[in-house]
Amino acid sequence: GAVVSQHPSWVICKSGTSVKIECRSLDFQATTMFWYRQFPKQSLMLMATSNEGSKATYEQGVEKDKFLINHASLTLSTLTVTSAHPEDSSFYICSARDMIAVETQYFGPGTRLLVL
């Protein structure tokens, strides 16, 4: 149980294009999902918290107009990197919080983004 999937697992795009990453909770409902970014040999950094049916809450220093988050259902949240640039290349990981075991976050396998 408690499986979270992400799609795509990796993506290469040209500078200036937009990329959408999907995060799904497969066997549980998640009112809250989280988006993290991880650079090589660094820790996961929380970008934003996404609540179903409401606007996402962004961490300080994260541009909400660049990283668009939509949480339209209890099992799906999407992150769109708009006008991507090489410095946006990173490992993006989502997590979902179980409605019952609220302290625990279950993480997806991550999406590797490379912007050329």
Added chain:
Amino acid sequence: SQKIEQNSEALNIQEGKTATLTCNYTNYSPAYLQWYRQDPGRGPVFLLLIRENEKEKRKERLKVTFDTTLKQSLFHITASQPADSATYLCALDMEYGNKLVFGAGTILRVKS
């Protein structure tokens, strides 16, 4: 400033021994502390959660201690196996599941 520190160097141990990983933090007051395993190119996998009023938590070969006075958690893997080789992350839970702050992780290598 706020910091979370884990062993920056990789920990190399022999199969069958106990691995002990350290997580120290400053200027945080977490409600919980969590440990995750992360394999290369993969997302973290939840291992254990320990609350501020708990001293120790066990799960199979894993043991976690939490000392809020020292601001330190120790993570032990007993009877280690090569399959335990991975990066282990500690995460401070600042808002009862709403906000996790991660350390950079410690690489564990178990040699047969």
